[in-house]
Amino acid sequence: MKIKICSAVIIALISGLLGGIAMGYQGVLADKLSFLVKTPEEEILIEDSLTTAEVEEKIITYIEEEFGIPEISLATTTTFQNGVYRLNLKIEDTDIPPVYATKDGSLFFPEAKEIISPEEKKEVACQSIKKTEQPMLEAFVMSYCPYGTQMQRIIDEVVRNIPELKNNIKVRYIGQIQDGKITSMHGEEEAQENLTQICLREEQEDKFYSYVSCFLKKGESASCLIDSGIDKDKLESCKKEESRGLSYAQEDFDLNAKYQASGSPTLILNEGEVSEFDFGGRTAEAVKSLICCGFENQSQICETILSKEEATTGFSETYSSGDSGSGSCE
Numbered sequence: 001m002k003i004k005i006c007s008a009v010i011i012a013l014i015s016g017l018l019g020g021i022a023m024g025y026q027g028v029l030a031d032k033l034s035f036l037v038k039t040p041e042e043e044i045l046i047e048d049s050l051t052t053a054e055v056e057e058k059i060i061t062y063i064e065e066e067f068g069i070p071e072i073s074l075a076t077t078t079t080f081q082n083g084v085y086r087l088n089l090k091i092e093d094t095d096i097p098p099v100y101a102t103k104d105g106s107l108f109f110p111e112a113k114e115i116i117s118p119e120e121k122k123e124v125a126c127q128s129i130k131k132t133e134q135p136m137l138e139a140f141v142m143s144y145c146p147y148g149t150q151m152q153r154i155i156d157e158v159v160r161n162i163p164e165l166k167n168n169i170k171v172r173y174i175g176q177i178q179d180g181k182i183t184s185m186h187g188e189e190e191a192q193e194n195l196t197q198i199c200l201r202e203e204q205e206d207k208f209y210s211y212v213s214c215f216l217k218k219g220e221s222a223s224c225l226i227d228s229g230i231d232k233d234k235l236e237s238c239k240k241e242e243s244r245g246l247s248y249a250q251e252d253f254d255l256n257a258k259y260q261a262s263g264s265p266t267l268i269l270n271e272g273e274v275s276e277f278d279f280g281g282r283t284a285e286a287v288k289s290l291i292c293c294g295f296e297n298q299s300q301i302c303e304t305i306l307s308k309e310e311a312t313t314g315f316s317e318t319y320s321s322g323d324s325g326s327g328s329c330e
Contacts, residue, residue, distance in 0.1 A: 050105045052078050052263065052330050055085050058105040063089075079326055080263070080275070084112070118280065125278035126293035130270040135294025137287075140172045140256060142264040143197060144190040145329035146313035149216055150282055151265035153311045156213050157284040157319055158291075164301050168291055171212075172252040173198055174264055180242065182249055185264075185329060193221060195245050199238035202248045204230060219315045263328035269294050282310045282326060284319075 050058070060072055075090035085101045100109040116124070139155060141148030152171060159166045173194040175184040184191040193215075200208045207228050214224035225232055239245045255261070259268050267274050269290060279293075280286035284306035292302035310324035 050103070052080070052085065055101050055103070055105045056087060059087055059099065059101050059108050060089070062108065063099075078330075079277075079328060084109075086112075122279050122289065125275070126289075129274060129290075129293045130272055131294060131296045132270050133296050135168055135270050135291060137169045137291050137294070138172050138255070138259075138268040139169065140174050140252075140259075140261040140264065140266040140268070142174050142185055142190060142329055143193040143215075144184075144186045144219075145264040147325060147328050148264035149315065150311050150313045150325070151267075151287075152212055153216050153316075153319060154276075154282060154284050154287050156209055156216065157307060157311070158288050159209055160213075161284070161306055162288065162301050162304055164299070165288070165291060166209075168294075171197070171201065172255060172261075173249065174252075174256055174261065174266075175249065176253055177246055177250055180246070182246060192239075195239050195249060196221060196235065198248050198252065199235055199245050200230065203234060203238050203244070216315060217317050263330040265328060277326070280308065282324060283308050284311070 056074060056078055060074075063069055064072055069091060071092045072089055075088045075095045078088065079086045080103075083103070085103065086098050087101060088098050089096050097111070100112045101107065114121070139151055141151055143149070143152075155169055155171060159169065173184075175182055175191060175194055177183070182191045182195050184194055197208070197212065197215075200211055207230055211224050211228040211230060214227050215221060225235070237244070238248075255268075259266070259271075259273060261268065261273075267276060267287075267290070274290055276282060276286045276290060279289045285308045288302070288304070288306050292298050295302070307319065309320040311319055312321040313325045
């Protein structure tokens with residue numbers, strides 16, 4: 001039997017239930033919260049993992065059908081943290097506490113609690129990372145995604161303070177090439193900016209971070225090309241020649257597919273997906289620590305302590321302005 005009550009009561013009920021506040025409601029709805037989103041028959045059919053959109057649809061549908069809740073939707077972008085999806089939901093215009101789901105969409109949890117300390121969490125995550133002599137962090141972003149710019153701002157901060165790590169980081173871009181033309185989620189402007197940054201990364205590497213650092217402030221590409229001393233003729237020819245710009249971009253997009261890096265940002269270290277949230281969040285110190293965990297033998301440079309403030313999202317004159325976030329563009 002479905003539970004159907006007025007929207008105001010539903011919001012209070014679910015907010016209390018999912019946030020662990022209204023314990024009395026949990027008893028009433030205990031039979032509804034089995035957390036099993038698949039039937040025994042589906043057990044052998046379900047895939048090991050689903051896309052973020054598929055998990056969102058599955059969990060929202062489950063909550064709607066099991067609780068009879070109308071107008072439930074996403075409040076902000078879903079994130080993947082600690083091996084589970086974190087869905088930020090709302091009922092009508094009211095946010096409710098986040099819920100969590102496994103990567104295969106088979107289980108969902110109304111509440112999650114940390115049971116290890118941040119340092120223990122970091123140690124466990126560090127041990128699981130593949131070690132190499134020279135680790136490579138590949139950060140997949142979109143140039144107009146606010147969370148992509150957030151990650152680029154962090155990487156710029158890392159490189160600025162520890163230049164030795166520059167060779168252990170490669171910023172890559174998410175998109176497609178269709179009918180011989182580069183495309184991106186946020187339209188033509190972003191697609192062309194992605195291509196600009198790809199060409200600078202490949203052919204004017206010494207100017208890449210200078211340009212990106214400038215671009216992250218106001219998103220003004222034209223003035224940043226001048227301020228960074230970019231060879232504009234070389235840049236334009238790179239963007240126009242299929243064997244150069246589009247070829248470089250296709251390499252990034254092939255790796256998108258290989259790693260299933262659909263969200264901006266996605267971090268791949270030594271060919272395995274990693275999470276900055278295991279190391280403290282969207283901070284320069286967290287990303288530096290993550291990279292250093294990829295070394296077979298850590299260098300003394302890893303002892304340098306960087307900013308533990310969360311970087312701001314979007315375009316900003318400052319590294320951290322209080323306007324931070326932990327989402328992604330997908």
